[in-house]
Amino acid sequence: MTHSRAFHPEGRLLMRYRKASLQTALVRDSLKYGVLAPDDNPGGLPLLFLLHGGGGDRRMLENQVALIEAAVAQGVIEPLVVVTPSVGMSYYMDSIDGDERWETAIMTVLTDQVAQDYGVDTDRQVIAGVSMGGVGSLRLAFRHPGRFVAVAALEAGVDPFLRLADKPAWYAHSEDARIGDKFGVPVDEAYWRSLNPASIAADDPDRLKASGLRIFIEVGTHDGLFNHHNVEFLHRVLFDHGIKHEYRTILGADHIGASLPGRITEALRFLGNSLVPEVPDEAAEEFRAAIRRNYEARGITPPD
Template identity: 60%
Template sequence: MKLELKELETDLLTTSCEYALLVPENGGEGLPLLYLLHGGGGSRDMLARQQLQLETAINGGVIDPVVIATPSAGVSYYMDSIDGKERWETLLMTELRDDIRQQTGADVDRLLVTGVSMGGVGSLRLAFRNPNHFVGVASLEAGVDPFLRLEDMPDWYAMTVSDRIGDKFGDPVDEDFWAKNNPANIAANDPDRLIESGLKIMLEVGTHDGLFNHHNVEFLHRVLFDHGIKHEYRTVLGANHIGQSMPDRMRAALSFLNVALNPPPPDTAADAFSAQMVEGMRAMGIEPPPF
């Protein structure tokens, strides 16, 4: 695959947008576009570091050929700031997407997103706020806010809140604006929108995440579960926020996204089994819980 370093002039940021593109040698015409979002303080250099693993995954059939893009987003959390000076979500969903389509011929209607840490948060925010534009999202070790009201913020979380929330939501924080951008609130406030979109969702985190993000991701999992939003949820036993577990975890995320692109046919035997169980319980006067 060919790694290209690009720069997009835009009025949506205070600077231009530097990004990296990874395109198959025979071009990207008609291929899905995958946003690979780096963690806090990272840059487009992440794509160069991941190039060998991504090429191996594609060549090994873990994921079909895709065009991959990683913008340098600092600690923006990939959102539109409340003051409008940094409009990362708008950029990713319009100008950057269109620039990549123009340059590579990628099929941006088959849009995927994955990311780690801050990029995991950004992946969820982008996909949850724009579910009809994404086929799938695979979020790794996301530092999502583990509460639905600011007053419910746990003490341990407040220690890092300046990095996680900062002034992007206003000073003091505008709670309505925050809630519109917090993945858990987005899901809880309008679950039907996510369900009806057909968006495929994967959450994952290590059980020993050094930033305690296993608490955050578990909270979001419960919100999705309790609101009937189907998703895949993985805890990786013994895994931390960094370290040797990450290549296998990224491989699993890519595999999930490939299934989102290529959904399997219905499993009629399994569906019949489920229907039989439901009918049997109802015949005994017991209403089964929802699937």
């Protein structure tokens, strides 16, 4: 295990980044991951899985140490333990042939190892990711909504259709990387559907709603991979099925570039707010109740 340190501007050590690995039969090689935790970790802290994008690895977390440290120091999010596994181009899923089971590995042995090593509160898990990691964060959170308090997906390259027959012509450019042979050859549509975040939401919206999972999705309006179309599609699926969520389009932002640090900070802010018990807003509740009464008095059923 190796590590590097992150210091407060005044010189006080706040968090420590470590590289680690574990052996598991669930993936071909050792499961490598990075961990960022307060140096004086008291135990019982929340756990954040921060998932890297395509072509990335655990170094994503190492590159975000200063940003996360600043977010903690400024109260954007409370002190926590952050984990980034290196998963290649797996898209955070179990392969259809069972050769590599990344979803299972993350949700079982990796979580258990981090809980053992850092004493995290596994009832206060959140997950976030960028690009491919955005897809992975939605995939894991939507398939295991009871395991996470919240999910924040940035510029996620989710498939923007609910049936393979509805795939738009322009998507052919992305198909090899995002679908390829991951779901079998030919594609096993039932398996693909079980892993497509939009389909998961559309097929069983009540499960997501009942879980209380807090959902944040965002994308730049000028995303160079055209993920603004993908995320907009997911937003419409969530909206049309009554799944409450926060959706942001970042005007002028691309898939890479200067906008990302601020966007990651805002995702951390959403996760941080989600970890704080919600305080009832009596004025808002009274307002909604009054409006509903007004509708019902006129024989009109208000929308959700």
